[in-house]
Amino acid sequence: MNDTLIDGHGRRIDYLRLSITDRCNLRCQYCMPTLGVPKLRHDEMLSYEEMLRVADLLVTLGISKIRITGGEPLVRKGSLYFCERIAAINGLQSVSLTTNGVLLEELAEGLSIAGIQRINISLDSLDPRRYASITRRDCFHQVWRGILKAAAIGLSPVKLNTVIMRGINDDEVEDLAGLTYQHPFHVRFIELMPMNGEAGDDLFMGSDEILARLSAMGPLTPVSSSHSNGPARHFRLAGAMGKIGIISPISHHFCPSCNRLRLTADGKLRTCLFATQETDLRPYLRQGASDAEILERLREAILTKPERHALTPGGIRKCINRPMVAIGG
Ligand code: SAM
Ligand code: SF4
Numbered sequence: 001m002n003d004t005l006i007d008g009h010g011r012r013i014d015y016l017r018l019s020i021t022d023r024c025n026l027r028c029q030y031c032m033p034t035l036g037v038p039k040l041r042h043d044e045m046l047s048y049e050e051m052l053r054v055a056d057l058l059v060t061l062g063i064s065k066i067r068i069t070g071g072e073p074l075v076r077k078g079s080l081y082f083c084e085r086i087a088a089i090n091g092l093q094s095v096s097l098t099t100n101g102v103l104l105e106e107l108a109e110g111l112s113i114a115g116i117q118r119i120n121i122s123l124d125s126l127d128p129r130r131y132a133s134i135t136r137r138d139c140f141h142q143v144w145r146g147i148l149k150a151a152a153i154g155l156s157p158v159k160l161n162t163v164i165m166r167g168i169n170d171d172e173v174e175d176l177a178g179l180t181y182q183h184p185f186h187v188r189f190i191e192l193m194p195m196n197g198e199a200g201d202d203l204f205m206g207s208d209e210i211l212a213r214l215s216a217m218g219p220l221t222p223v224s225s226s227h228s229n230g231p232a233r234h235f236r237l238a239g240a241m242g243k244i245g246i247i248s249p250i251s252h253h254f255c256p257s258c259n260r261l262r263l264t265a266d267g268k269l270r271t272c273l274f275a276t277q278e279t280d281l282r283p284y285l286r287q288g289a290s291d292a293e294i295l296e297r298l299r300e301a302i303l304t305k306p307e308r309h310a311l312t313p314g315g316i317r318k319c320i321n322r323p324m325v326a327i328g329g
Contacts (some may be wrong), residue, residue, distance in 0.1 A: 005062030007271070007305040015065045016058055017262045018051060018086070019328030021076040026100050027136035028124070030163055030192055030203075031324045034136070046267045048082045050285045054263060056089055057295055061302075063261070064093040068116075069328035071265065074103040078112045087115025096120070098161070102139050104146025112153055118161040119150055120188075125169050133183065134168065151183065159186040159245070159282060164210055165203040173213045180242030188232055188245035193273075195324040207248035211235075214244060231257075249273070255308035263327060269298065271305035276321045 005013040022040050024032070046054075055066060056104065066086055073079055087095045096118040097111060111119070121143070125131040128140035151158045152189050160179070164170050176187050189210050192203055214220050219238040231254040232245035248254075262270040267282035279301035 005302060008303045009305070009307045011258060011305070012062075013258075013259055013261060013302055013305070014063055015067070015260045016055065016063045017067050017069050017073065017260060017264065017328050018055060019069050019265045019326075020048075020051065020073050020082060021045070021071040021078065022265050023075050024070060024100070025075055025137065026072065026139065028100075028122075028163075029134055029136070030165065031195065033323070037323050037325060044266050044282075046265060046282065046285070049087065050267065050282075051082070051263070052085055052089075053285065054267075054269075054281060054294070054298075055086060057291060057298060057311055058261070059089050059091045059296060061067070061295065064091065065096070066092060066094070067096045067098060067120075069098045071328070072100050072102070072323050073097060074099055074107055080107065080114050083111060083116050084114040093200045094118070100135070100139075101143035101146040101150075102137075105142065105149045106156060108146065108149045108153055112155055116155065117204050118157065118159070119149065119155045121163050122162075123147070123148055123160045123176075124162050124165075125172055125292060126179075127172070128170065130172075134165075142244040147185075151164075157184060157186050157242070159188055161188050162310050163190045163192055164205050165192055166205040169201060170205050173210055174217055177214055177217060177237065179221070180237060180240040180244060183242055185242040185287055186234075186245055187242065188247055190247045191250045193249055193324070195322075195327075203252070206251040207246045208251065211246060220247055249309075253308060255306075258305075261302065261305075264322070264327060269301050270327065271301060272309055273327065274309040275306065277304065278321075287329070 003158060007013055027036065056323055068086065070082060094117055095115055097116050098120040101121040123143060124134045131140040132138040147158060164173065179185055180187055191207055194201060217237060220235045223234045223236045232247050235244045262269065267285065268278035268280055270278050279297060281297065284297060
């Protein structure tokens with residue numbers, strides 16, 4: 001039976017972001033350096049069985065939602081099989097996936113059959129040339145077809161994640177938001193976070209400015225979401241089918257309501273996106289630890305979850321212990 005998992009600051013922890021690979025078929029500027037990052041060796045990465053064991057144990061502790069992420073999760077061999085195994089865990093209420101969409105056209109159907117209920121797709125520009133410059137790969141049309149395929153087969157809602165960068169893609173706020181007039185998509189604008197990519201602090205644009213731009217498009221009504229315990233604030237443009245989400249981890253941090261844990265592909269449990277401390281579960285998994293011992297490590301780690309992160313709009317410091325591609329967003 002599931003417990004309720006409470007951290008050292010009284011927050012209920014029920015959401016796991018599970019990164020299944022550090023590999024990616026794009027090279028987004030804000031996520032990783034031009035030359036990429038050193039790749040994990042195969043034996044450094046947790047096997048699917050090891051990930052399933054941790055996921056299973058976390059579900060017994062009280063995790064009820066799992067989001068599969070990466071790197072790019074769909075590049076790991078067997079990702080559909082893994083999604084299916086995760087979706088079959090008893091006691092889970094929701095299994096979702098975050099992808100760059102490059103392989104989505106061919107895999108959307110399989111994901112749906114595997115039990116993926118919701119999907120987030122990163123899309124930073126509607127201009128193919130600009131998309132190629134931000135992601136360093138010429139894949140816009142492929143991704144767009146994947147988005148339409150996901151919507152067509154009923155993976156709903158399709159959420160599009162856009163990291164807004166001043167002078168790079170901020171002139172597309174209106175066009176991206178305008179997608180919600182024609183499609184039931186949720187278009188989510190995310191503040192640039194100072195990780196180890198190559199997008200500097202000068203590119204940061206706060207959510208208040210993004211909201212002001214959206215408000216100039218016409219009446220923007222706050223709406224609730226059926227899955228609203230996430231970090232997004234939701235709005236709808238008058239007459240739109242879809243919603244707009246604003247995610248502001250820097251300017252309006254949501255630490256007091258943070259319900260998340262992260263497991264990296266090499267088996268490190270992170271209790272905060274910006275943490276410099278991690279709990280290495282791999283030795284326990286590989287040296288015969290019992291479920292009770294691993295549960296104890298998990299409980300201990302959760303109690304160390306920091307009250308809040310230390311990043312502020314005026315004093316952004318780099319999160320140096322891992323690039324985002326090695327965490328999973
Ligand atoms: N490859 C998948 C994708 O791009 O959706 C999943 C992994 S990616 C690390 C997860 C999310 O993190 C994406 O939506 C991406 O836009 C976001 N992300 C990566 N680096 C970021 C940064 N520096 N600031 C804000 N969001 C970032
Ligand atoms: Fe890859 Fe996603 Fe990072 Fe882009 S944001 S480099 S698609 S992991």
